[in-house]
Amino acid sequence: MTDNIILRCEGVNKLYKQGEETIYALRDVSMTVRRGEFLVLYGRSGSGKSTLLNVLSGFDTPTAGKVHIDGQDMEGMNDRQRAKLRNEKIGFVFQSYHLLPILTARENILSPLLIGKRPIDEGYFRDLCETLGITSRLEHLPSELSGGECQRVAVARAMIGRPAVLFADEPTGNLDKRSAGELIRLLKQAHEVYGQTIVMVTHDETLLEYGDRVYRMENGTPVLV
Amino acid sequence: MEKSYIRFYALREMRARPRTFLPLFAIFFGVMLLMGNLLIYAQCQLTSDIAYYKVETQLILPDLTEEEVFLLRQMDFVRQAEAVETDRYTYTCYVELTEDVNTRVYAISDSLLEIIDRLGLDDRSDPYIHFLYWYHDQQTGPSEAIDRSRLFNGRYMNALRDGMFQPATISLACIAALMLFAVVVLVYRMKIEQAAKEYACLVGMGMSLRDLGKIQYLQGFLLLTAAFVPSQLLAIGTMKIVSLLSFRLYPEFDGNQALLFSVPWSTLGILYLLYLCAMLLGTRLCLAPYRTKSISAILSGSADKIPYVAKSSVKFLSRGNFDRYGNVWKQRNRRNVLPVMVLFFCLILFPAFLFGAFLGGIFDVRDALTDTGSRAVVQLHAYGISGDGYKGVPYTVIRELASLPDVDDVRFSYDYKVKGMTTLADQAGGYTPVNTSGGAVDCQQYMVTSFAGERPDTGEVWVCPDFPAEVGDTVTLRQNGKTVDMVIGKKHPGLTMRIPAYDKTRRIYEIAFDETLYPALYGEAPVMLSGYISICSSVPDGEIPALLQKIAVLTGDTKVYLNDHDRFLHGTIERSYLLENSFYQNRIGTIHSAFLCLFFLVQTLYLMLCAASVIGSTISFQLHRRRAEFAVLRALGLENTAIHALAASYTGLLFRWVIPVLYPVLVLFLYFGNPDAGIRTNDFGEKVIGALPTLYYGLGAYAVTCTVLYLLYGGTARYTSARSAGQMLSVPLAVSVKERE
Ligand SMILES: Nc1ncnc2c1ncn2[C@@H]1O[C@H](COP(=O)(O)OP(=O)(O)O)[C@@H](O)[C@H]1O
Ligand SMILES: [Mg+2]
Numbered sequence: 001m002t003d004n005i006i007l008r009c010e011g012v013n014k015l016y017k018q019g020e021e022t023i024y025a026l027r028d029v030s031m032t033v034r035r036g037e038f039l040v041l042y043g044r045s046g047s048g049k050s051t052l053l054n055v056l057s058g059f060d061t062p063t064a065g066k067v068h069i070d071g072q073d074m075e076g077m078n079d080r081q082r083a084k085l086r087n088e089k090i091g092f093v094f095q096s097y098h099l100l101p102i103l104t105a106r107e108n109i110l111s112p113l114l115i116g117k118r119p120i121d122e123g124y125f126r127d128l129c130e131t132l133g134i135t136s137r138l139e140h141l142p143s144e145l146s147g148g149e150c151q152r153v154a155v156a157r158a159m160i161g162r163p164a165v166l167f168a169d170e171p172t173g174n175l176d177k178r179s180a181g182e183l184i185r186l187l188k189q190a191h192e193v194y195g196q197t198i199v200m201v202t203h204d205e206t207l208l209e210y211g212d213r214v215y216r217m218e219n220g221t222p223v224l225v
Numbered sequence: 226m227e228k229s230y231i232r233f234y235a236l237r238e239m240r241a242r243p244r245t246f247l248p249l250f251a252i253f254f255g256v257m258l259l260m261g262n263l264l265i266y267a268q269c270q271l272t273s274d275i276a277y278y279k280v281e282t283q284l285i286l287p288d289l290t291e292e293e294v295f296l297l298r299q300m301d302f303v304r305q306a307e308a309v310e311t312d313r314y315t316y317t318c319y320v321e322l323t324e325d326v327n328t329r330v331y332a333i334s335d336s337l338l339e340i341i342d343r344l345g346l347d348d349r350s351d352p353y354i355h356f357l358y359w360y361h362d363q364q365t366g367p368s369e370a371i372d373r374s375r376l377f378n379g380r381y382m383n384a385l386r387d388g389m390f391q392p393a394t395i396s397l398a399c400i401a402a403l404m405l406f407a408v409v410v411l412v413y414r415m416k417i418e419q420a421a422k423e424y425a426c427l428v429g430m431g432m433s434l435r436d437l438g439k440i441q442y443l444q445g446f447l448l449l450t451a452a453f454v455p456s457q458l459l460a461i462g463t464m465k466i467v468s469l470l471s472f473r474l475y476p477e478f479d480g481n482q483a484l485l486f487s488v489p490w491s492t493l494g495i496l497y498l499l500y501l502c503a504m505l506l507g508t509r510l511c512l513a514p515y516r517t518k519s520i521s522a523i524l525s526g527s528a529d530k531i532p533y534v535a536k537s538s539v540k541f542l543s544r545g546n547f548d549r550y551g552n553v554w555k556q557r558n559r560r561n562v563l564p565v566m567v568l569f570f571c572l573i574l575f576p577a578f579l580f581g582a583f584l585g586g587i588f589d590v591r592d593a594l595t596d597t598g599s600r601a602v603v604q605l606h607a608y609g610i611s612g613d614g615y616k617g618v619p620y621t622v623i624r625e626l627a628s629l630p631d632v633d634d635v636r637f638s639y640d641y642k643v644k645g646m647t648t649l650a651d652q653a654g655g656y657t658p659v660n661t662s663g664g665a666v667d668c669q670q671y672m673v674t675s676f677a678g679e680r681p682d683t684g685e686v687w688v689c690p691d692f693p694a695e696v697g698d699t700v701t702l703r704q705n706g707k708t709v710d711m712v713i714g715k716k717h718p719g720l721t722m723r724i725p726a727y728d729k730t731r732r733i734y735e736i737a738f739d740e741t742l743y744p745a746l747y748g749e750a751p752v753m754l755s756g757y758i759s760i761c762s763s764v765p766d767g768e769i770p771a772l773l774q775k776i777a778v779l780t781g782d783t784k785v786y787l788n789d790h791d792r793f794l795h796g797t798i799e800r801s802y803l804l805e806n807s808f809y810q811n812r813i814g815t816i817h818s819a820f821l822c823l824f825f826l827v828q829t830l831y832l833m834l835c836a837a838s839v840i841g842s843t844i845s846f847q848l849h850r851r852r853a854e855f856a857v858l859r860a861l862g863l864e865n866t867a868i869h870a871l872a873a874s875y876t877g878l879l880f881r882w883v884i885p886v887l888y889p890v891l892v893l894f895l896y897f898g899n900p901d902a903g904i905r906t907n908d909f910g911e912k913v914i915g916a917l918p919t920l921y922y923g924l925g926a927y928a929v930t931c932t933v934l935y936l937l938y939g940g941t942a943r944y945t946s947a948r949s950a951g952q953m954l955s956v957p958l959a960v961s962v963k964e965r966e
Contacts, residue, residue: 054521059429061519080433087431098426098524102241103234112430114230157430 006164006197007033007056012065014051014220025051026062027220033165033199038191040208041201042225043217049201050169052222056199057090057167058082070164087116091158091166095173097150099142105153106138112161128156131193132186148179152186159190168200172207184210231436234427235443238420245419246448248835249412253405253452255832257500260401261460264492284320284337293344294318300343302326302336398492402499409445409507417441417511424515425523438512445504453497461488554871620740620750625779626760627674631772634678634761636671636737643668643700643736666693669723670702671737676719680739685714687737691722700736704746711738 014026025048033039033056041049054060056067058074066073069089074082091112099108109129113120129135132152142150151171158166168187172180188210190196200211208214208225215222239246289297294308294316304323308316326336417424424437515523627635643666673680681687686700694700698713720735744750762772855868 050521050525054519059520059524060522079435083428083431083433083436085431086429090429090431092429094524098422100423100426102237102423111230111427114233115427115430115432115436117230161431 004034005032006035007067007069007199009056009062009067010065012052012055012062012067014048014055014060015063024220026055029065029220029222031215031222033197035164036195036197038188038197038210038212039199040211040214041199041217041222042205042208042214043203045203047217048220049203049217051220052217053167053169053199053201057092057165058086059092084116087112087118088161089164091161091163093151093154093158093166093168093171095170097142097147097154097174099150099154099157101142104139104141105134105145105149108142108153109138109156109160112157116161118161124162125160128159128190131189132156146179147175148183151175151179151183155183155187155190159194159196162194163196165197165199168198170201170203172202172204180204230432231439232443235440235447238440239444239447245412245416246444249408249416250448250452252408252412252832252835253448254456255835256401256404256408257453257456257496258460259832260398260404261457261493261496262463264398264496265460265464265489284322284340286318286320286340289316289318289344290314291316296344297340300336300340302339398496398499401496402503405500406503406507409504410510413441413445413508413511417515421515421523422526425520429520429524434512434516438508441508441512442505445508446501449500449504453500457493622779623674623758626758626776629772629775629779631762631775632675632760634673634675635758636673636676636761637758642666643670643702643734667731667733668702668736669733671720671735672740672743673737674740676717676737681714681737683739683741684711685738686711686742687715687717687720688713689720689722689735690716690718691732692716692734692736702742702746707746707748709742709745711742 008031010030012026012029013024016023016025029052041052043049051060055062056069058067058069061074066075069085072085072089074085077085099105100111103111109125110120112118126135129138132155134149134152134156137145137149137153142153145153151174155168155171158168171187172183175183184207187198187200191198200207202208214225216225217223286297289308291314294306297303297306297318297320302323303320305321307319309319310316320340322336428434428437623635623637626632676687686702688694688700692713694713696713696716699710700713701708701710717737720737722732722734724732760776855872858868858871
């Protein structure tokens with residue numbers, strides 16, 4: 001059963017100090033993510049969704065508490081080990097894409113493998129691009145792609161290394177309705193075809209149906225719906 | 226791209242962002258070219274001087290006793306000591322040093338000191354004493370010491386003086402590295418800030434911070450090397466041309482005036498390493514703040530340091546109190562003052578100083594080259610060191626020299642004190658001193674056989690225009706207790722007044738008279754003259770050697786030496802008279818310094834242009850980053866002019882903060898840097914006063930730069946805020962590469 005749990009956090013707190021004021025972005029969060037699950041985090045703006053995602057993915061450190069990704073604890077790791085963990089276990093899709101502007105779509109997608117000096121699975125790469133519908137756009141720079149295409153490239157980049165967990169922070173936030181629907185369907189497809197574990201953050205209630213489980217963030221605490 | 230992602234990414238970034246990397250390259254190139262040139266030039270001078278000492282050094286020690294000569298010969302660093310009897314029981318000794326000593330300038334100097342020490346020569350004769358003072362105690366100006374010590378080894382002194390340039394060379398290299406460091410820190414900070422999100426993204430994808438650092442180092446290394454190699458080749462090439470030119474133009478001069486060219490590989494190597502260290506250190510410093518920030522903070526932009534604004538001051542706009550906002554803005558600016566100040570000093574002021582110096586040099590050179598009144602001045606050195614007292618040049622020979630067709634003017638100079646008097650003898654005591662302090666005026670007195678084709682009448686004296694007495698007045702000359710009265714016949718513009726460097730309160734006036742005065746002062750007709758005899762001629766350059774030959778034939782016992790080196794090494798031993806073509810030497814020195822000045826001038830100008838472009842892009846980057854803020858302010862109803870003022874307020878701050886800090890720095894810089902006003906003068910106040918023109922020049926350059934900066938800021942703000950608020954507010958990360966630059 002424990003094998004099935006890919007991500008676990010216990011007693012995670014995150015505070016932000018601003019002058020005299022302290023903001024409790026996360027309050028005593030304990031939750032688990034199961035392997036192969038599509039988990040949706042939902043909540044109002046400012047409820048701490050992004051903060052939770054960042055802490056879970058290791059992009060940020062919690063003020064207190066522990067996070068285990070695939071059985072490994074980031075705390076106490078050195079820079080190299082952390083980098084390796086991020087490279088192999090984590091994929092991330094951002095609201096504002098964050099593609100590398102100086103690299104083409106193909107280079108962007110392959111970057112995680114190249115950084116980790118991992119072999120490139122050409123079949124998987126082609127497959128992925130086909131699934132996401134970006135095969136014809138691979139030689140373009142991000143500035144030459146539409147928002148929807150950018151985000152699909154970002155998804156491909158996040159998935160190329162077959163990460164343990166794919167985190168997506170409001171991936172549809174910058175897209176129009178049609179592109180958003182398309183992207184979420186593609187994510188779902190990837191989840192089903194490749195058995196990819198996904199943790200997605202959204203404030204859009206219409207997306208809740210895609211989740212295997214849904215948490216609602218309330219004032220820094222996730223509540224299972 | 227599979228091979229090494231680090232290399233791939235580093236190169237791709239350099240190619241994709243020419244507007245970030247090209248200015249950096251340009252400024253690296255500029256700094257390196259200028260510094261490389263200065264260093265290579267210095268090094269060439271040094272090696273050409275030391276090269277002579279590798280061949281031979283001879284110390285000449287007059288007035289030794291037999292016992293002292295014996296002791297001298299016992300010394301282990303003395304290879305040979307030839308003693309020539311000068312008087313009964315006294316000898317002049319020509320000392321050659323052993324080979325291991327002879328090849329090192331400092332070793333030569335040490336052995337000379339040791340000789341002086343062991344034989345107790347300190348109080349024996351002038352040259353030693355002055356040399357010793359100079360060596361032990363820098364208080365005695367080196368230039369003065371060199372003059373007085375000429376007799377026994379002028380060339381050697383030159384080498385020592387240039388040897389002292391070594392520390393200066395090293396500090397110059399350090400300044401170069403510091404400049405590079407400042408540039409790296411400032412520009413890399415900007416560059417990393419610009420691409421911070423991309424780097425955070427890379428780290429998010431699993432790149433270690435070390436590898437991220439490697440990307441930066443690699444780029445720095447590539448830029449550095451790409452700038453270093455061509456700039457140093459150019460510097461070496463220029464030096465080679467200067468050296469070739471000086472040999473080609475005047476083939477009869479070798480080594481001394483013509484620059485011996487050699488590529489100082491070790492200096493270049495050290496310089497490269499210094500640059501590399503500066504680059505590494507600078508990059509590390511720039512990356513350091515990002516090590517502690519979380520990836521998410523960088524990506525979300527919350528890592529951008531916008532200082533915390535207390536609640537009370539946030540209300541500024543709602544209350545319509547715009548000043549508050551201005552204050553917040555200034556608070557932010559203040560953090561940028563120091564680095565920008567460093568950039569200013571390194572990239573604008575320092576080259577501006579150099580520029581000023583070289584500009585001055587160019588004017589000097591132009592004056593020297595276009596000076597139509599200048600004539601070839603051949604100096605006949607007539608000090609005898611053998612025989613009883615001075616040997617001198619026979620007076621008959623001097624007359625013959627004056628009658629040569631090409632010779633305009635022959636004068637022999639000696640220092641006199643002139644008691645100034647007027648003919649208004651009816652005043653109390655009969656005589657009124659010309660000057661108020663004791664009545665004596667220092668004169669450099671020339672006895673002339675010809676003076677610009679004329680000569681004073683018997684019993685008449687000519688004075689310089691500044692002389693404190695009038696034509697028709699009587700002056701009294703004193704020499705060896707004898708006095709003679711002379712009437713001022715003419716104020717001649719060819720005579721001048723000079724203020725000696727060692728005592729600025731004194732005035733030395735030149736006066737001229739004919740040979741009939743000599744017996745009146747010395748009690749006998751002149752037979753031999755010792756000292757310097759200046760023979761002025763207006764022959765063209767090409768005919769100077771022929772003239773020298775003629776003079777040599779006339780003086781018989783005279784050997785013609787064309788450069789200092791020959792003269793000092795051989796002349797004093799074999800011959801009593803030495804001919805030195807001082808004008809000729811100055812001319813060639815002038816030519817190669819003209820070339821270098823021009824070259825350095827162009828370089829500093831280039832460097833300043835580079836600096837302006839770097840500063841310009843820094844400003845546009847700073848303001849570009851805040852354009853969303855401008856847009857909001859405008860949306861809130863602020864006028865464009867207020868925004869411009871806000872943007873330009875940085876300049877005002879810079880002005881207020883920089884002047885009080887920079888002023889003392891400048892004074893110190895000049896204190897040590899300006900050779901005329903600097904180390905040679907002992908008095909601090911005098912140094913500062915001497916440095917003032919340069920200081921004003923620096924402040925002027927600074928004020929101009931500030932003004933330009935102010936306009937730049939305002940202009941950039943105008944450009945930035947001219948776009949629509951909507952345009953400015955939407956700036957997603959990957960809009961386009963061009964846009965983000
Ligand atoms: N870097 C930060 N500094 C201070 N407060 C922050 C920072 N990041 C987020 N917060 C605060 O933490 C809370 C949660 O933010 P976030 O997780 O971004 O919300 P969400 O993504 O749900 O909209 C908010 O109240 C926000 O103001
Ligand atoms: Mg969010």
